[in-house]
Amino acid sequence: MKIFKKKHNLPQNTHGTHDTNSIPFRLNFLFVIVFLLFAALIIQLAHLQIIDGKKYAYEAANSNMQTETKNVPRGMIYDSSGKLLVSNNATTAITYTKPLSVTSNQMYQVANNLVNYITVDTSQLTDNMKEAYYLGNTENEEKVQKHIKDANSVTGSKLYDEELEYVEKHNLASDLSPKQQQAAVLYNKMNSAYSLSTIMLKSSDVSDVEMAQVGAHLSDLPGVKIGTNWTRDYPNGESIKSIVGTVTTEKQGLPSDQINSLLAKGYSRNDSIGSSYIESQYEDILKGDKEVIKVETQNNKIKKEIKQYGGSSGDDIQLTINAKFQEEVQNIIKNLENSVASSNPYVPGAYAVVMNPNTGAVYALAGVSRDVKTGKVTDNAIGAINQTYVMGSVVKGAMVMGALEEGVITPTNNTLEEQPIKLAGTADKTSWFNKNGSANMPLTAQEALEVSSNTYMMQLVLKEAGLTYHSGMSLSGMSTSIFDKMRNNFKQYGLGVKTGIDIPGESAGFEGPSTKSDIGKALDLSFGNYDSYTTLQLAQYISTIANGGYRLQPHVLDSVHKSGSNGKMGQTLYQFMPNVLNVVSGTSAEWNVVKTGLYDVVHGNNQYITGKYLADVKPEVAAKTGTAQTYYGNTETETLSAVSYAPYNNPQVAIAVAFPGMAADTKNKVNLQAVEQIYSAYWKYVQSSDGFK
Numbered sequence: 241m242k243i244f245k246k247k248h249n250l251p252q253n254t255h256g257t258h259d260t261n262s263i264p265f266r267l268n269f270l271f272v273i274v275f276l277l278f279a280a281l282i283i284q285l286a287h288l289q290i291i292d293g294k295k296y297a298y299e300a301a302n303s304n305m306q307t308e309t310k311n312v313p314r315g316m317i318y319d320s321s322g323k324l325l326v327s328n329n330a331t332t333a334i335t336y337t338k339p340l341s342v343t344s345n346q347m348y349q350v351a352n353n354l355v356n357y358i359t360v361d362t363s364q365l366t367d368n369m370k371e372a373y374y375l376g377n378t379e380n381e382e383k384v385q386k387h388i389k390d391a392n393s394v395t396g397s398k399l400y401d402e403e404l405e406y407v408e409k410h411n412l413a414s415d416l417s418p419k420q421q422q423a424a425v426l427y428n429k430m431n432s433a434y435s436l437s438t439i440m441l442k443s444s445d446v447s448d449v450e451m452a453q454v455g456a457h458l459s460d461l462p463g464v465k466i467g468t469n470w471t472r473d474y475p476n477g478e479s480i481k482s483i484v485g486t487v488t489t490e491k492q493g494l495p496s497d498q499i500n501s502l503l504a505k506g507y508s509r510n511d512s513i514g515s516s517y518i519e520s521q522y523e524d525i526l527k528g529d530k531e532v533i534k535v536e537t538q539n540n541k542i543k544k545e546i547k548q549y550g551g552s553s554g555d556d557i558q559l560t561i562n563a564k565f566q567e568e569v570q571n572i573i574k575n576l577e578n579s580v581a582s583s584n585p586y587v588p589g590a591y592a593v594v595m596n597p598n599t600g601a602v603y604a605l606a607g608v609s610r611d612v613k614t615g616k617v618t619d620n621a622i623g624a625i626n627q628t629y630v631m632g633s634v635v636k637g638a639m640v641m642g643a644l645e646e647g648v649i650t651p652t653n654n655t656l657e658e659q660p661i662k663l664a665g666t667a668d669k670t671s672w673f674n675k676n677g678s679a680n681m682p683l684t685a686q687e688a689l690e691v692s693s694n695t696y697m698m699q700l701v702l703k704e705a706g707l708t709y710h711s712g713m714s715l716s717g718m719s720t721s722i723f724d725k726m727r728n729n730f731k732q733y734g735l736g737v738k739t740g741i742d743i744p745g746e747s748a749g750f751e752g753p754s755t756k757s758d759i760g761k762a763l764d765l766s767f768g769n770y771d772s773y774t775t776l777q778l779a780q781y782i783s784t785i786a787n788g789g790y791r792l793q794p795h796v797l798d799s800v801h802k803s804g805s806n807g808k809m810g811q812t813l814y815q816f817m818p819n820v821l822n823v824v825s826g827t828s829a830e831w832n833v834v835k836t837g838l839y840d841v842v843h844g845n846n847q848y849i850t851g852k853y854l855a856d857v858k859p860e861v862a863a864k865t866g867t868a869q870t871y872y873g874n875t876e877t878e879t880l881s882a883v884s885y886a887p888y889n890n891p892q893v894a895i896a897v898a899f900p901g902m903a904a905d906t907k908n909k910v911n912l913q914a915v916e917q918i919y920s921a922y923w924k925y926v927q928s929s930d931g932f933k
Contacts, residue, residue, distance in 0.1 A: 313470045315526040315554030316807075317484055317518070319563035320603070320798060320926075324807050325480050326472055332451055333469035334358060334442040338433040339462060348376035350461055351426040352419075357453035358442055360422040367413070371404050372431065373424035374413035384412075430463070443469040470512075476563055479570065482621040483561065483605055483743075483796070485517030517622060517743050518559070518796060525800055528554035556801045556809050560601035560816075568921040569594060569604040570621060573897075576910050576917075577608050577617060580902065586612055586872035587901040590910075591624040591775040593794075594918060597783035597885055597894040599818045600792035602741070603926055604918075607775070612872070612901075625739075626747045628772040629900040631881045632866030633692045633850075635735060635768040637785050637834050639700060640685050642729035644830040648703035651829040654685040656699050661763070664714040669763060671695050672867065673848045689837030691848035692865065697766040701726065705762075715759050722762045723754035727771070732824045733791060734780030735773050740793040740821060749773045769868050775881075778896035782864075782883035785838070786891035788831055789824035838862035839888050851882075853912040857919055859887035859932040865911065869904070876904040880911040886919060887932040893922055 317326035334354075351373075375381045384403045385391045391399065407413055416424060426441055433439045441464070442450075455466055472487050474480060488495070494502045494513060507513065513527070514520040529552045569592055577590040591607035607627070609620040620627075643649050649656075659680045661669040671694040673679050688696035699709050704725060705718045731737040736749045750772040752761055764770040776794060784791045795816055802810035839862045841851040851863045866881035879900040885891045897914040923929040 312528040313553040314472070314487070314512075314528065315803060316556045317526075318556065318558045318809055319566075320558065320560055320601075321562060321564075322558070322809065323563050324475050325559070325563060326484055327475055327807070329471045329473040331444055331469050331471065332446040333440050333444075333467045334446060334450070334454055335438050335465045335467040336430055336433065336441050336463050337438045337465060338430060338435050340435050342435075342463070343378075344376045344381075344431065345378040346462070347427055347430040348373070348378075348423075350464065351376075351423040351430065353457075354426055354441070354454070354461055354464060355419050355422045357457060358446070358450045360425050360442060362418075362421045362425055365421055365425055367408065368404070369428045370413040370416055370421070370424050371407040373416075373420070373427045374407055375400070375403055376427050376431070380412075438465075438467070440467075440469055444471075477567075479567065479619060480563065482619050483517060483566070484559075485519040486515050487512050487519055488515045517745070518557075520744055521742050522557055522797065525557060526554040528552055553803045555813060556803055558798045558801065558809060559796050560596075560603060560798045561605070561796055562603055562926050565594075565921055565925040566604045566606065566621075568925060569606040569918055570608075570619065572914060572917045572921065573606045574608050574617065574619070576914055577610060577899070580899070580908060580910050581610065581615060581617070584902045584906070584908075585615075586875060586877050586903075587899065588612055589620060589623055589627065589901075590897070590899045590914075591627065592895070592897045592914060592918060593624050593776050593779035594893060594895050594922065595779050595783060595794055597786040597792075597891045600780075600783070600794050601798065602794050602796050603893070603922070605776075605796075622743070622745065624775040625741060625743060626745050626774065628747050628749050628774050629879050629881075629898055630769060630772045630868040630870055631778060631898060632768045632868030632879055633694070634778055634864045634866035634881050634883045634896075635730065635773075635781070636689055636692065636697055637838060637864055638730050638733045638735060638781060639697050639726075639766050640689060640837065641785075641824065641826060641830065641834050642726065643700040643704065644685075644833060645729070645826060646704050646725075648700060649685060651827075651833050654833065655682050656688070656696050657681075658683045658688075658691075658693050658695055661695050661698050661709065662711045663760070664712055666760060669695065669698060679848070685833050686837040686840055687844075687846065689834070689864065690840040690844040690850075691846050692841075692850045694767040698763040701763055701766045715762075718759055718762070720754055720756055720759060722759075723765065726762065726765055727751065730771075732822060733784045734777050734821075736771055736777070739774075739776055739780045740819075741776060742793075742795050742797055746776070747774055749777060768866055775896050775898045778881065778883050778898070779894055782885055782896060783894040784824060785831075785834060786862075786885035786894055789826055791821045791824065793819040793821055795819070835862065835888075838864055841865065851912065853909050854884070854916060857886070857916055859929055860889075861886040861915075861919065862888045863912075863915065870900065872901060878902045878904055878906060880906070880908065882911040882915050884915050884919075890932065892927060892932070893919075895919070 313328045316324060319325050375384065381403065384406050387406055388399065388402050394402065429439055429441055451466055454464065458464060489512060494507055494511060495515060502513065514523040519526065573590050573592050577587065581587055587610055589607060589609040593602065594604040595602045605621045605624045607620045607623040608617050609623060610617045657680065658671060658674060660674065660677050673691065683693055683696055701722060702709050705722045707718060727736055736751060738746050738748045752758065752770045761770050780791060780794055797816050799812055799816065800814040801812055804810035841849065842854045842861055842863050850865045854861055854863055861884050863882060863884035868879040870877045870879055879898060880902050881898045883896045885894040895915050895918050897911050899910050902908060
């Protein structure tokens with residue numbers, strides 16, 4: 241059909257033609273804009289890379305994030321009853337955080353400016369500090385350098401030393417004004433600080449006016465800030481410092497013998513730190529975690545400070561020591577020491593330890609030192625753990641128990657003759673009540689403890705050495721190994737070995753020579769008249785007997801707590817548990833021999849009983865007295881000691897006391913008076929005696 245072959249000549253659409261032509265124009269316009277934007281970006285990149293490239297590369301290379309730290313309050317210390325012993329006193333302080341790459345002249349200017357607003361103590365200002373301050377002024381240093389030969393070729397510390405020498409030689413810093421002297425103190429503190437470390441420029445007695453003046457001019461005092469200084473405070477008196485120890489001041493800083501290890505732990509050189517005793521022992525607990533500030537620097541200037549960690553105060557600790565009881569025991573020892581001093585001029589001190597025989601908890605450490613030349617008496621509670629003396633017969637309980645363990649006597653076969661010991665070529669060795677043999681008698685082991693027989697103990701030594709005593713015998717065949725045998729036995733009770741108390745500085749005691757020429761001294765060792773021990777060792781020893789053979793670590797830490805509020809302890813983080821160091825083996829029958837003997841020391845019927853003074857003490861006690869022959873120069877003296885525990889049939893408390901340097905052959909009962917008075921204070925302040933006999 242033709243209709244399908246016909247060409248279609250359609251008319252042109254004018255409107256459609258216009259839309260088609262406009263599309264390329266818009267695209268071209270958009271391309272132009274994009275081109276211009278890319279061109280601008282390329283130009284900017286070229287500018288950054290070519291023109292400012294070195295500048296930004298330098299800034300990038302010299303940008304850094306540094307860490308600044310600030311101290312926080314130390315943890316508090318409480319006694320066993322929850323009484324606050326050591327707290328913190330917060331005072332306003334003027335601090336200085338040393339900027340990066342600060343010049344000496346800049347610090348010099350800050351110091352001179354700051355003394356217009358605060359007053360600084362200059363009592364510790366030295367000539368060397370004045371000279372350093374003088375050279376802190378760039379103009380002064382340049383003048384001095386002109387007089388230094390070859391100054392251009394000498395650099396560093398050598399040049400500075402020569403400058404100081406010149407200033408000193410010509411007295412250039414000798415006429416500083418009062419203001420300049422104060423500025424010199426500040427300058428030297430600033431100059432000795434490390435970059436970004438914070439030091440105290442004035443840590444106490446900052447007045448409100450000074451604080452306001454400094455605050456108003458901080459913009460003119462780069463690095464200077466108003467901060468807080470924490471110092472230890474003792475709400476119940478400073479006498480407790482003799483046990484808890486001290487904390488270094490900002491000026492003292494870190495102890496020189498520990499500085500490297502402490503710096504590695506994150507301390508700063510001028511940080512305060514526990515320097516002795518409990519403060520030192522539990523430094524890691526008490527110190528807390530410092531506030532951490534990230535400091536962003538660029539071109540050696542601080543751009544931004546960001547507090548990364550707000551810090552946390554140290555944890556609190558509670559002690560086993562009862563503050564009131566500690567004070568009472570300290571007064572008992574001091575008063576008794578003063579009471580005997582006039583008639584006993586060579587007394588060097590007196591000491592006491594009170595502890596729980598079932599846990600090792602120390603309730604009191606007391607002591608005084610006395611200057612024999614001047615007679616001055618000072619508190620020295622810690623002397624109970626580091627002053628050693630020959631203690632005498634108090635050790636006889638361990639000697640008897642050792643012989644029972646060795647099998648040289650038994651609970652049912654232990655009778656020996658009390659008699660002077662006569663050895664070939666030596667003077668007679670006797671008991672205190674039987675100097676000439678008039679009191680010879682058979683004694684059981686219990687009775688030997690009751691009357692404190694020396695010769696019974698000496699015969700035990702001979703038996704342990706494989707010998708049988710006879711008058712006129714020689715000791716030439718006795719091996720020196722007997723010293724080790726006896727000492728190893730004594731050490732099971734804590735005599736002659738460190739007790740493990742959690743206070744630094746404990747003494748292990750002193751052992752006398754044990755060569756063949758000293759073999760006779762083995763007999764003296766058996767009754768406590770040769771080696772020396774601390775009062776704390778006596779307390780651990782009698783506690784081991786009281787509890788049936790468990791040598792417990794003495795401890796003054798009871799628990800650790802989170803920092804609380806309103807002077808109260810927070811959540812318990814750690815509770816000390818009794819720590820058994822070793823166990824002394826023995827049957828109940830063997831322990832009964834020793835315990836009965838110590839009970840009879842106080843309650844026995846023999847005319848030579850040594851502890852009858854304590855017979856009326858309630859609840860009933862067991863005890864052992866000691867008298868050791870000693871010397872002050874060529875003057876013969878004695879140590880009077882005593883150990884005790886109570887109640888006898890259910891031990892709750894153990895006591896050890898020592899009064900060295902007493903006059904020879906004294907009849908004084910000062911050691912037993914101390915024990916009696918300490919028991920009275922214990923049942924009053926620490927534990928009720930109700931229910932005990």
